[in-house]
Amino acid sequence: MADLKSNDIPLSVFDNVMQQFDEAAQRLNLDQGMIEFLKQPRRALIVKLPIRRDNGQLEVFTGYRVQHSINRGPAKGGVRYHPQVSLDEVMALAAWMTWKCAIVGIPFGGGKGGIKCDPTTMSPHELEHLTRRYTAEIMDIIGPEKDVPAPDVNTNPQVMAWMMDTFSMHARQTTTAVVTGKPIDIGGSLGRVEATGRGVMFSAREAARVKGILFEGATVAIQGFGNVGSMAAKLMYEQGCKIIAVSDVYGAIYCPDGINIHALMEHVANTRRVPGFPHCKELTHDELLSLECDILVPAALENVITSDNADSIKAKIIAEGANGPVTPNADRILDKNGVFVVPDILCNAGGVTVSYFEWVQDRMGYFWEEDDVNQRLERIMVKAFNDVYQMSQEHGATMRIAAFMLAIKRVLDVTLMRGVYS
Numbered sequence: 001m002a003d004l005k006s007n008d009i010p011l012s013v014f015d016n017v018m019q020q021f022d023e024a025a026q027r028l029n030l031d032q033g034m035i036e037f038l039k040q041p042r043r044a045l046i047v048k049l050p051i052r053r054d055n056g057q058l059e060v061f062t063g064y065r066v067q068h069s070i071n072r073g074p075a076k077g078g079v080r081y082h083p084q085v086s087l088d089e090v091m092a093l094a095a096w097m098t099w100k101c102a103i104v105g106i107p108f109g110g111g112k113g114g115i116k117c118d119p120t121t122m123s124p125h126e127l128e129h130l131t132r133r134y135t136a137e138i139m140d141i142i143g144p145e146k147d148v149p150a151p152d153v154n155t156n157p158q159v160m161a162w163m164m165d166t167f168s169m170h171a172r173q174t175t176t177a178v179v180t181g182k183p184i185d186i187g188g189s190l191g192r193v194e195a196t197g198r199g200v201m202f203s204a205r206e207a208a209r210v211k212g213i214l215f216e217g218a219t220v221a222i223q224g225f226g227n228v229g230s231m232a233a234k235l236m237y238e239q240g241c242k243i244i245a246v247s248d249v250y251g252a253i254y255c256p257d258g259i260n261i262h263a264l265m266e267h268v269a270n271t272r273r274v275p276g277f278p279h280c281k282e283l284t285h286d287e288l289l290s291l292e293c294d295i296l297v298p299a300a301l302e303n304v305i306t307s308d309n310a311d312s313i314k315a316k317i318i319a320e321g322a323n324g325p326v327t328p329n330a331d332r333i334l335d336k337n338g339v340f341v342v343p344d345i346l347c348n349a350g351g352v353t354v355s356y357f358e359w360v361q362d363r364m365g366y367f368w369e370e371d372d373v374n375q376r377l378e379r380i381m382v383k384a385f386n387d388v389y390q391m392s393q394e395h396g397a398t399m400r401i402a403a404f405m406l407a408i409k410r411v412l413d414v415t416l417m418r419g420v421y422s
Ligand code: NAD
Pocket: 151, 152, 153, 154, 155, 196, 223, 224, 225, 226, 227, 228, 229, 247, 248, 249, 250, 285, 299, 300, 301, 302, 321, 322, 323, 324, 348, 349, 351, 352
């Protein structure tokens, strides 16, 4: 459920990111022209994708690629396949990528893509055709020095392999650095699959430290058990956290004594769903969000904590694995209630950080050991957390507004250095 504008029209996801930007920009005293330049997307491409389904019927899908900013380097951001994909959502996700890359200090701007489709109803053959046609349609604006896609909701290393191959066929040369999140054998990086979840684990651990909560034994509830949620769950479990609840799109499970995440991963590999895991009570999606716990990790989609349910949150820390799970109105309520929110643009930046490592390795043609990847990731995530925390302490701002302030300042600095070409 979305929050409402003053005229009772629901706030869109893009409205949310604009509000977050405005609140931070106000504190930085930017002039109006610069505000407009930094906050609006640089360009947006809408493409039609005609696909012959396996039953012989032609169906036309809509795809998007948005580049929010290329001031700090090529645009960078995932590609989402979902029935609710819209231009508004992709613009919001692209903007968050700009600020995320600046927070972890990697030389990228922000981009995002998506196709409005339901991949659960499509065969691998249809998904391959859809991916190849999409890549061919956005070919002019992507490339290792232009815009580098990666996986997001319902896309994975196989989809990235198809994108890389399609781009390479048109370019007449293998161009591995055009996408990240690829399979290891064709230029992927060790540690990429776990990277976003690992970054969430580091962020949650640092948040527990500043809040005086012992990470080992901390109780955790996780919404979403895909790439981000399952890896965050596994790595937090391996650090000694007690994962008491997990959900996916089909439902939620709860076990106050703690869930064995390795066994849950095996159950999900066999049954494709979280519910049905033995010795757990089943909960509704809403019940999971309002459980008494130390750390809540929303790792599914946007707008799950709104002004409707923010007051019911009992977690001490929210570590945002997903992009945009908390609306600006909900943020205000959580802040009033003393909930410490580690914002998405910091918390889930581990994925894009290791995507940067992958891009570097592809361009060098030299690949790193997994330990090397993980140690570099930890250093970057801990520094980013401390930079944002310090900003929040200095300015009496929430972690989200502090993260935006830091990121806007970094993008502004390079923009002024480059000058505005007008
Ligand atoms: P995914 O497709 O691998 O997994 C999504 C999970 O959410 C699935 O388990 C699905 O069942 C679950 N889900 C969907 N609707 C739900 C609901 N209403 N309640 C509970 N669970 C629900 O996607 P992902 O790559 O893990 O991405 C999840 C979030 O993390 C998205 O917001 C994405 O933008 C963000 N993110 C992903 C990456 C990445 O590297 N994959 C990086 C940064 C941020």
